[in-house]
Amino acid sequence: MPSNDLQHRPCSSSASSRDDVKCFIANKLVLSVVVLGASGDLAKKKTFPALFTLFKKGFLPKDLRIIGYARSKLTDQDLKEKVKGYLKGTDAEVNEFLSRMSYIPGSYDGDEGFQSLQKGLEDREKGHEGAPVGRLFYLALPPTVYPQVCAGIKKNCTQMKSSEEGWLRLVVEKPFGMDLESSEELAGELGALFPEEQLYRIDHYLGKELMQNMLVLRFANHFLSPTWHRNFISNVQICFKEPFGTDGRGGYFDEFGIIRDVMQNHLLQVLALLAMEQPVTLSADDIRDEKVKVLRCLSPVKLEDTVLGQYTAAGDQRGYLEDETVPKGSKTPTFATCVMNINNERWAGVPWIMKAGKALNERKVEIRVQYKPPAAGIHPNLNEMRNELVMRLQPDEAIYMKIVVKQPGLEMQPVVSEMDLSYKHRYQGANIPDAYERLILDAIRGDQQHFVRRDELRAAWAAFTPLLHAIDSGEVSPQPYPAGTRGPPASDILVSRAGFVKNSEYIWKTAEVKGDIS
Numbered sequence: 001m002p003s004n005d006l007q008h009r010p011c012s013s014s015a016s017s018r019d020d021v022k023c024f025i026a027n028k029l030v031l032s033v034v035v036l037g038a039s040g041d042l043a044k045k046k047t048f049p050a051l052f053t054l055f056k057k058g059f060l061p062k063d064l065r066i067i068g069y070a071r072s073k074l075t076d077q078d079l080k081e082k083v084k085g086y087l088k089g090t091d092a093e094v095n096e097f098l099s100r101m102s103y104i105p106g107s108y109d110g111d112e113g114f115q116s117l118q119k120g121l122e123d124r125e126k127g128h129e130g131a132p133v134g135r136l137f138y139l140a141l142p143p144t145v146y147p148q149v150c151a152g153i154k155k156n157c158t159q160m161k162s163s164e165e166g167w168l169r170l171v172v173e174k175p176f177g178m179d180l181e182s183s184e185e186l187a188g189e190l191g192a193l194f195p196e197e198q199l200y201r202i203d204h205y206l207g208k209e210l211m212q213n214m215l216v217l218r219f220a221n222h223f224l225s226p227t228w229h230r231n232f233i234s235n236v237q238i239c240f241k242e243p244f245g246t247d248g249r250g251g252y253f254d255e256f257g258i259i260r261d262v263m264q265n266h267l268l269q270v271l272a273l274l275a276m277e278q279p280v281t282l283s284a285d286d287i288r289d290e291k292v293k294v295l296r297c298l299s300p301v302k303l304e305d306t307v308l309g310q311y312t313a314a315g316d317q318r319g320y321l322e323d324e325t326v327p328k329g330s331k332t333p334t335f336a337t338c339v340m341n342i343n344n345e346r347w348a349g350v351p352w353i354m355k356a357g358k359a360l361n362e363r364k365v366e367i368r369v370q371y372k373p374p375a376a377g378i379h380p381n382l383n384e385m386r387n388e389l390v391m392r393l394q395p396d397e398a399i400y401m402k403i404v405v406k407q408p409g410l411e412m413q414p415v416v417s418e419m420d421l422s423y424k425h426r427y428q429g430a431n432i433p434d435a436y437e438r439l440i441l442d443a444i445r446g447d448q449q450h451f452v453r454r455d456e457l458r459a460a461w462a463a464f465t466p467l468l469h470a471i472d473s474g475e476v477s478p479q480p481y482p483a484g485t486r487g488p489p490a491s492d493i494l495v496s497r498a499g500f501v502k503n504s505e506y507i508w509k510t511a512e513v514k515g516d517i518s
């Protein structure tokens with residue numbers, strides 16, 4: 001029996017079809033998922049529930065063990081009690097899942113804990129010699145401990161008796177560093193231990209339905225392709241809004257700020273998929289090659305193209321500085337708008353506006369591609385009636401195109417209307433999986449398409465690092481905005497200067513109002 005030192009082997013070359021799931025079931029994959037940091041928030045709220053849903057839906061092999069690992073002195077039962085309330089299913093489903101869970105306490109440095117983990121894995125894999133064995137290590141941990149944890153795994157947990165199809169993979173969570181230099185250092189440390197094929201850097205935005213749709217929408221619609229260009233598009237906005245503040249998470253947030261928290265990672269991934277050229281194939285590396293290319297064309301974001309904000313108390317919402325976990329007088333931005341430039345043939349001169357904030361007026365993540373008006377024409381006011389392609393990632397996934405049509409009636413009056421693809425109406429009852437479910441399943445399938453490659457990360461940090469250093473040095477003070485508003489008014493001025501034209505006449509009527517839905 002070969003004793004494998006962790007060679008990555010995807011289940012099959014076309015790793016994204018349901019056949020792969022069948023493949024590892026048919027192959028009798030003996031799967032162990034080790035959740036490191038099992039006592040923490042992310043594990044409880046995201047990792048275990050995603051594993052449960054995959055298990056419940058039959059996407060995981062029958063021979064499944066889930067091992068929690070953390071420093072806390074918990075028993076198997078303690079872990080099960082902690083997790084149980086987050087699993088949504090029947091008692092039978094929950095109990096079946098919990099019966100596969102166990103817990104091993106251990107530290108993140110030294111060998112002892114990892115030796116116990118290896119022993120636990122060997123015991124669990126005993127009797128399956130000759131079968132393909134899969135070990136997925138999910139690091140639901142702060143990145144400061146990644147190097148020592150990965151070293152512990154490498155030294156103690158990589159020997160496994162498996163058939164040729166066996167594999168060992170590690171999923172690591174953001175943040176990957178604080179700037180270009182620290183990210184490169186971290187990447188270097190992990191890269192010295194495991195090859196890129198075994199490292200799955202998760203960005204959960206890549207698992208969201210509309211992000212997954214991007215390659216289809218962009219490259220399967222012929223009418224869109226020729227207009228996806230600076231000749232037609234005036235500006236693009238990527239907007240992230242959350243109605244709540246840091247709520248006791250200020251200690252964590254204050255170290256990072258909104259740019260590191262969501263822009264450098266999630267929103268830049270959105271930008272990359274929107275702006276990249278068509279990949280040669282749908283393979284993970286072809287897609288990531290194109291993402292890297294476009295990210296490398298980004299000019300570093302300038303302070304003068306940025307508006308920073310920090311929320312203040314309003315109504316019953318406390319201000320950022322009143323969160324007792326936030327250091328007094330902190331200048332960390334909870335809001336930012338940046339205008340970015342992509343220096344390539346397709347996008348030169350088109351402002352890419354990225355806006356993100358906490359404690360704003362609503363929950364929304366959307367992409368707004370605003371077209372230029374016709375160059376000359378027979379109708380008045382077309383400058384204010386721009387075509388816009390809007391992709392709303394959340395809430396209520398939707399894609400709609402704002403178009404100009406004649407107002408019904410005797411007059412020839414152009415008005416803005418919409419072609420509307422609201423998922424909840426068009427795909428009634430369709431199940432939209434949680435981002436973590438998809439991504440964990442991809443990691444088990446060996447599909448790295450929706451994970452961030454090291455060179456992508458480098459390019460993403462390069463775009464933001466000079467701005468982040470200027471902010472970190474304390475030379476910029478964020479502008480105050482009352483919680484529950486749209487952010488500092490200077491943001492609208494910047495966005496308008498970048499060319500975005502707001503149409504204040506347009507009023508959308510929901511399908512219920514239009515009478516489409518009973």
Ligand SMILES: NC(=O)C1=CN([C@@H]2O[C@H](COP(=O)(O)OP(=O)(O)OC[C@H]3O[C@@H](n4cnc5c(N)ncnc54)[C@H](OP(=O)(O)O)[C@@H]3O)[C@@H](O)[C@H]2O)C=CC1
Nearest residue numbers: 237239368390398399400418420421422486492502506508
């Ligand atoms: N399928 C569906 O569900 C559809 C829904 N609709 C809904 O119709 C409504 C109108 O749609 P739409 O016109 O696309 O979007 P918005 O009314 O949200 O406005 C468009 C843009 O203008 C910005 N904006 C809002 N207020 C101001 C302001 N005072 N000054 C400058 N900019 C501003 C918004 O930014 P910011 O986000 O920062 O406020 C947004 O980027 C929305 O609620 C939309 O969800 C429309 C069509 C289809």
Ligand SMILES: O=C1O[C@H](COP(=O)(O)O)[C@@H](O)[C@H](O)[C@H]1O
Nearest residue numbers: 204205242261262266365394435
């Ligand atoms: O990574 C993060 O993302 C969440 C937003 O995720 P979403 O899926 O709810 O849109 C954000 O609240 C958090 O601050 C950030 O760390």
